[in-house]
Amino acid sequence: MNLLDGKKTSETIQDEIAAEVAAIKEKGGKVPHLAAILVGNDGGSVTYVNNKVLACERIGFGSSLIRYEDTVTEEELLTKINELNNDNEVDGFIVQLPLPKHINTEKVIEAINPKKDVDGFHPTNVGRMVAGLPAYLPATPAGILQLLKRYEIETKGKHCVVVGRSNIVGTPMSILMSKCTYPGEATVTICHRNTVNLPFHTLQADILIVAVGKPGLITADMVKEGAVVIDVGTTRVPDATRKSGFRLRGDVDFENVAEKCSYITPVPGGVGPLTIAMLMTNTLRAAKKEVYG
Numbered sequence: 562m563n564l565l566d567g568k569k570t571s572e573t574i575q576d577e578i579a580a581e582v583a584a585i586k587e588k589g590g591k592v593p594h595l596a597a598i599l600v601g602n603d604g605g606s607v608t609y610v611n612n613k614v615l616a617c618e619r620i621g622f623g624s625s626l627i628r629y630e631d632t633v634t635e636e637e638l639l640t641k642i643n644e645l646n647n648d649n650e651v652d653g654f655i656v657q658l659p660l661p662k663h664i665n666t667e668k669v670i671e672a673i674n675p676k677k678d679v680d681g682f683h684p685t686n687v688g689r690m691v692a693g694l695p696a697y698l699p700a701t702p703a704g705i706l707q708l709l710k711r712y713e714i715e716t717k718g719k720h721c722v723v724v725g726r727s728n729i730v731g732t733p734m735s736i737l738m739s740k741c742t743y744p745g746e747a748t749v750t751i752c753h754r755n756t757v758n759l760p761f762h763t764l765q766a767d768i769l770i771v772a773v774g775k776p777g778l779i780t781a782d783m784v785k786e787g788a789v790v791i792d793v794g795t796t797r798v799p800d801a802t803r804k805s806g807f808r809l810r811g812d813v814d815f816e817n818v819a820e821k822c823s824y825i826t827p828v829p830g831g832v833g834p835l836t837i838a839m840l841m842t843n844t845l846r847a848a849k850k851e852v853y854g
């Protein structure tokens with residue numbers, strides 16, 4: 562079993578970006594700037610957004626964090642988005658999900674200028690990704706592609722099974738793995754809540770990517786010997802032995818599955834840190850006007 566070290570890979574990518582930022586500064590150029598909108602006080606969301614701001618500081622990006630109580634109106638949010646769309650200092654921004662129920666998430670995402678949509682969630686970027694045009698790729702699937710690439714894992718002709726079909730992970734992941742560029746060229750199966758006999762499908766996987774949010778869903782008897790296993794799940798479960806009172810658990814029963822795999826991502830320290838690194842990559846691309854010119 563080989564560990565896919567997301568923390569180390571993320572640090573490598575961030576070092577590469579930091580070197581580019583230093584070169585931009587040297588030439589007297591504008592440093593990339595990422596803004597994040599955070600609504601409410603959900604512990605996970607606060608942690609992820611703080612991690613994004615810390616990564617910006619580390620690599621020399623400018624950053625701003627805009628926070629609202631969960632009573633914020635849709636109109637207030639849309640006004641702020643319009644402001645960020647027109648702010649030349651801001652190269653890219655994200656609206657942390659999930660949003661409170663009284664806010665229409667689709668409407669909020671569609672209000673973001675696709676040129677600044679560094680999460681890659683706007684339908685314009687989704688469509689461009691599907692069509693194989695230059696686009697901001699959603700950070701988590703893009704991070705998984707980077708892991709496969711940097712560990713030189715063969716994907717061509719392999720059977721990739723994706724469990725979960727959300728707009729932010731499962732669906733874009735399945736599309737990207739089927740693309741005709743490396744790391745892609747895989748035959749893809751996508752599973753979800755209504756899949757009949759999930760183990761039958763997961764057992765076929767040469768590459769198994771799980772993004773569900775159910776700790777321990779994937780047990781050793783569901784994994785083929787020698788498979789590559791990518792665990793996207795990050796669920797906080799109570800743990801009295803920790804100061805925080807919780808620990809993070811993936812969707813894969815790591816202890817028992819690891820010994821069967823050729824490669825596996827840990828949680829934490831797997832896909833999560835890559836998500837941050839790819840958001841930084843997208844922000845750099847936005848600042849360099851690489852995607853839309």
Ligand SMILES: NC(=O)C1=CN([C@@H]2O[C@H](COP(=O)(O)OP(=O)(O)OC[C@H]3O[C@@H](n4cnc5c(N)ncnc54)[C@H](OP(=O)(O)O)[C@@H]3O)[C@@H](O)[C@H]2O)C=CC1
Nearest residue numbers: 701725726727730753754772773774793794795832833836
């Ligand atoms: N590490 C990282 O960077 C990131 C981690 N995450 C984590 O990944 C997990 C998934 O996130 P996200 O995609 O946003 O979650 P969603 O809740 O949006 O989607 C979960 C998906 O899993 C499917 N599902 C639920 N139960 C089952 C089941 N028993 N068998 C098969 N499929 C099932 C759902 O099916 P259906 O469509 O039928 O409802 C749905 O498609 C979460 O733990 C989240 O915290 C998410 C983003 C980034």
Ligand SMILES: Nc1nc(=O)c2c([nH]1)NC[C@@H]1CN(c3ccc(C(=O)N[C@@H](CCC(=O)O)C(=O)O)cc3)C=[N+]21
Nearest residue numbers: 608609655656657658659680795829830831833834836
């Ligand atoms: N607009 C938007 N964009 C997102 O990209 C987005 C989102 N909303 N909503 C929630 C999900 C989740 N997500 C994670 C990011 C980093 C880690 C991460 O860094 N995880 C660390 C641990 C962090 C910790 O200590 O809790 C790890 O797995 O090692 C996890 C999950 C991004 N998401």
